[in-house]
Structure formats: C-alpha cells, structure tokens
Amino acid sequence: MTSSTLFADAEALRSVIKINASIPWASMLPYIDSAWNMYLLRYFSTTCLASIPDSNAVFWGYVKRAIGPLAVSLSADEMSISIGDSGITVQNDQGKRSPASDAKIAAAKQNMQLRGLAALSDAIRYVLGPNGIDSSSCPRLTELKKLLIQDIDTFELSVGLDGNYISFFELVPIMRGVQSKLRTIVGTSLFDRLFNPDTELLITLASGCRDYIAYRCAELYTTMSSRQQRGRPGVVEWKPVLRPLYDDVEDTGNWYATMASEALAALQALIEENAEELGVEHGSCADDWNGPGKRLFNIYG
8 A cells, every 4th residue: 555545536535534526636646645754654664564455454444544634634725725827826706615714724724633643543553552563664663662661551551641642652752861861860780670570579660660751751741841842823733632730830740740759769769678689789779969069950851
C-alpha cells in the first residue's frame, strides 16, 4: 500500500471524512501524499509499511481513518483560494455559498486533526501490541526500548494521557532527559538492572523510578512557561492531552512537582535502606547538590 493507492477515488475518501463530491480527485491527491509523509512516516518507516500486506484490514483501516481527515485538514486553507495569472483570489459570486468564518474553519481543522491523530494513535498501539507488526525498522518506535517507560499504559499508571500515543511520543524527549538525570542519581549499574528486574526489591525500585519519570515529565510539560512557548496565535495545531491540573498561575503543575519530589525521596530512602542487598554504598544516591561550596541547579531533563 502506498499514498497513491490508499484511496481508490473520492468516494473512498468520503467514507472516512466529509468532503464535497464535486472536488476533483486530482486536487486531493497531493494532500494525501503530504499527510502520508508528514504523519505516517513520522512513526512508520517505508520498509515497515511495505512489509504490511494490503489484506491487513485492521492496520490499513486505522491508516485510512488517520490520513483522510489529516489530508483534508492540510487542504482546507489552499482549497479556499485560487492561484493564477491574477494572483491569489477567492470566489465571491452572489447567491452562492458563503465562505466559512475563520473560527469555523479553525474548529473544523482542529476536529479533523483530533480524529486523524486519534486513528494514528490506534495504528501505533496495534503495531506495538502483542499481536502487532515487526517495527524494528522504525527508529521512533524502537527508541522506546531504551526507556524505562516503554508504553503508554505504564505511563498512565501515574499520569493520564487519554490513551493517546501521539501525546505519549511528544513526551519521549523529556522522558529521555529525565531518565538520564535519574540514572545519575540512582547509579548507572543499578539503574541498568531495572530494565530486567529479577527480585521483588528491584521490581519495586523500577516501579518507583517510572512514577518519578512520569510525574517529572508532567510537571515540566504543564508549567506556565512551557504552555506559553507551545502556544502560537493563529496556528491550528494538535493540542496535547496532558493539561495542568489548575488554571491559576501559582498552582499550575505544582501537584505533579510534589508527587515527583515524593517519588524521588521514596527512591532514595529505599536504596539507602537496602544498600547492601543492592550492592551500592550507603549515601551513594543522596542529594548532595547543596553541600558546602556547591550551587543549586535544576535537574530537569
């Protein structure tokens, strides 16, 4: 299956997204190709997609429900104008349908992105599932194996993302940074053992580390400054599912910060109490950044 064969014609596209039957099919093909390249290839490699048979109705069903709305969303702005010898013009015939307002266009595009990315999330979940597809050729998916939190279900034991893998992958760079800092605190050799824990103590320690990583990511992603940096006036974009718990500036995200601090303190106490069994020195993961002659720095990833 390729971008050009995903939908046979306009009627096939209309099965997943509402469009006018009068739209020339050739006009939609470039946007389907763009949606394929911009969204699908972001997660799945060409090699992986080529290995999936057309008969796999489950996977390609998700892909169609993703690419259809996303392609129409990409086309919305350009379809409303005409580019020719007279420059960029819009149709303004009296008695004909009036152009939709900017607000309605933005709302429609946002809804199409919501539907499309939700379907793309379902495709990712299917591939990563126990009966999924070999994703070893997909760099973004295999990157998860390097993380202590390797799937959205584990992350949502601490912080909810409404089950959306798109939001989960937006957090992967932050998780990688937080994990790197935590590895330094816990100790590299001990931290590496947490990927395949073989004792109850290591299982408990790994669970605590995952809690800390999730809470710290949530804290970083819901600060007022990060929200201001992500927000761009006049731009319709995917909005992350992870939201601040409070609307006021003073308390936004602080609950996540409290939970992260408590999780880290619990980890340090657990390691200190079981230092001999874990094979580490007492005080090896103590917070000593504020000792004599030292300065306080943020440890955020």
